[in-house]
Amino acid sequence: MFDMAPLKAPGNDGYHALFFQSQWDILGNDVCQWVKSVFDGRSIEPELNNTLIVLIPKKESPKDFSQFRPISLCSVLYKLVMKVIANRFKVVLPKLISQEQAGFIAGRNIFDNIILAQEVIHSMRCNRKGRQWMAIKLDLEKAYDRVSWEFINTSLTAAGIPLFLRNVIMSAISSSTMQILWNGVPTQKFKPNRGIRQGCPLSPYLFVLCMEWLGQFIHTEIESGTWDPISLSRSGPPISHLFFADDLVIFCKAQIDQASSLERILSLFCGISGHKISARKSQIFFSKNTEADTRNQISQLFGFQEVQNLGMYLGVPLLHDRVTKNTLDFVVDKIRRKLNSWDARNLSFAGRITLAQSVLLSIPTYFMQTMKIPQGVCDEIERVARQFIWGSSEKNSKMALVGWDTICQPKGRGGLGLRHLNDQNSSFLMKIGFSLVSKSDTLWVRILRAKHGWKGQLPETISKNKCSHLWRSLSKLWPSVRENLIWSIGNGADVRCWKDPWIPGMGSLISKIPSSSNLNLDCCVREMVNNEGSWNLDLFRVWLPEEIINRITSIPPPHPDAGVDRVIWA
DSSP: OTTSOTTSOOOTTOOOHHHHHHTHHHHHHHHHHHHHHHHTTOOOOTTTTEEEEEEEESSSSOOSGGGEEEEEEOOHHHHHHHHHHHHHHHHHHHHHSOTTBOTTOTTOOHHHHHHHHHHHHHHHHHOOSSOOEEEEEEOBTTHHHHOOHHHHHHHHHHTTOOHHHHHHHHHHHHTOEEEEEETTEEOOOBOOSSOOOBTBTTHHHHHHHHHHHHHHHHHHHHHHTSOOOBOSSSSSOOBOEEEETTEEEEEEESOHHHHHHHHHHHHHHHHHHOOOBOTTTOEEEEOTTSOHHHHHHHHHHHTOEEOSOOOEETTEEOOOSOOOGGGGHHHHHHHHHHHHTOOGGGSOHHHHHHHIIIIITTTTHHHHTTSOOOHHHHHHHHHHHHHHHTTOOSSOOOOOSSOHHHHTSOGGGTSOSOOOHHHHHHHHHHHHHHHHHHOTTSHHHHHHHHHTTOOSSSOSOOOOTTOOHHHHHHHHHHHHHHTTEEEEOSSSSSOBTTTSOOSTTTOOGGGGSOTTOOOOTTOBGGGGBOTTSSBOHHHHHTTSOHHHHHHHHTSOOOOTTSOOOEEEEO
16 A cells, blocks of 8 residues: 555545555554455455546547557555555566566566667668568557456466466456546446456556467477577577567568468467557568568568668667767757746746756656767757756847856755766666676576677677677776676685686786786686685785785685675676
8 A cells, every 4th residue: 555656646436545545544454354355255346446547648639549548547445456466476477477578577677678679670780691580560459458358367377376366356357347537527437348457556467467478479489490580699599579568579580481470470369369460550670681572572461561760669769770969859859849838937946957857857868778879969958958947048048157067066066966968878878787797697688798799707898890889888888887896706616816806996906916926817716715714815915915915804705605706886
C-alpha cells in the first residue's frame, strides 16, 4: 500500500491511495483481512473491479480511436491485490524470461536493447559483402487489449504458477467491468472478453509472460536448424530478436526460406494469443548487399513496407548514418515546443530555474544514455535554456547577468545546481563503460565485447577502426573510466599483483617499483599470501615503501572461499 503513489488518479470509487495511507491505523487491519480473503478464494467485489478507461492522445489532434491510448483507472484495493502478486512475479520472472526480453524484468534495462539494436544496424550498414541480413520492426495492434484470456491462463500454467494464484488472477481479469471516461463523464458499463488493463500493476508481467512464447518459438526454430540468427562477430553469441514488452525487432538472414519460417511462427503465435500484426506499421530493413528480387519477394510475403531507415526504436533514432546535429534536431524542436506553451514573463526567476532544470534540460537525458550527443546540439539546448532563465524571447532579448559556467556550479559553490549537458552525457557513457566491465554475463555486453574485440577483463584500450558511434565515444572516454576502476579481491586468481589496480587511490604498483627489477609482473595476488592465508609482507617490502605496505594490510587477503575477483567503481 505504501509503495503506491499517494495522489495517482483514483478508480470509480474516488479514493486515492493517500486516503488508505493516512487512515491506515483505522483501516489497516480490515484491508489486510480483505486481501487475505481474496487469496483464500473470495471474488473481488464488482464495485472494486469496475474500471474507468481514460483515452490519452498518442499525437496532437487525434482523428480516430486508434490514435488514443486507453489507460485504466483501477480502484486502490484492486491494485493492492495485483501489486502483491506482481511483487512475487518480479522475483521469478528473470529466471523464466529469456535475455532478449528487457521489459519489466528486474536487472534489465530498456537501454540494453537500444544499444544492441544500434549495434546490429551498424553491422548491417557495414555488411556490404557476404551474408544478406534483414531487420523487421513489428507492430502489434492494441497489444494489451487483444491478448486472449485463455492464452494468459495457459501461460501461467506453463510458468508453474500455483493453481490458487492462477484462480485469483483469472478471476480478477475475467470478472472486470469497464466504463469509458468521456469528457469527465463515465459511459455505460460494458464487460470485456479479452485483453488486460494498462494501469493494473500486474498487467506488464502477464504481457511479458505471454510474449515469451514468441521468443521460445524462435529459439525452437533456431535449435532445429530452420532459422539462422545473425552474428555480429565470429566468436560472439547470435542474436535473433529483441523484445521490450510489445516493441519487437526480429533479425535473420534475408532468404525466402527464413522469411517463410518467420511468417509461420508469427501466424502460429497470433493464432493462439489473439494478437494481430499491423502490416501498415511494420517495417523491413535489408542490408545493402541484399538482391532487389529477394527484397521484393520477402516484402510481398509479409505485406510489410521496405524502408531505408527504421526510424525510432524505443524512442531513440536507430542510427543509419553518421551522427550530426541534424540527427537530433527533433530534440531541440521538442524543447522549443515546450517553451511555446510557457510565458517566461509571467514566471518568477525561481520558477524559470525550476522549469529549465526539471523539464528543458531533462528532455535530452533519455537520448544521452545510449549515444554521444553532438556538441552543437548541447550548445543549442543550453542556449535555449539560458534565454528562458533570463526571460528572453524572440522579440525581447535580455542579457545574461551570470555566466553559464557559474550557473552550472553546485549550490554550495554559488551556482544553481544545473549541469552541463556534455558532462552529463559523458557520465552516462562512463556508466555504460563500467557495465561492459561488471556485467559480463548479460547478452548485450557479450555481443559488444565480441564485436569490438574486447581483450581481458580490464583492457588498456578499447579503440578500434570502423566501430559504431557508441563504441567510438566510449573509446575516447575509456581512460577516464579505467582510472576510476579497481579490483575487489576475492580469491585473487584474476588480479595481477603489479599490473592491475587493486589498492584504493593507488593505481597499479608497477609504477612504484624500479624498472630494472626482475619481478614476475604477471603473478597473481593469490601468490602473495603465506601458508597461514595472511599477506606475505616480506615479498612486498623488498620493493615497496612502508606507507604502501600499511595500505595493503588494510585489505583482506585473498581466500579460496571469497568468490571471484570483481571490478568495482572506486
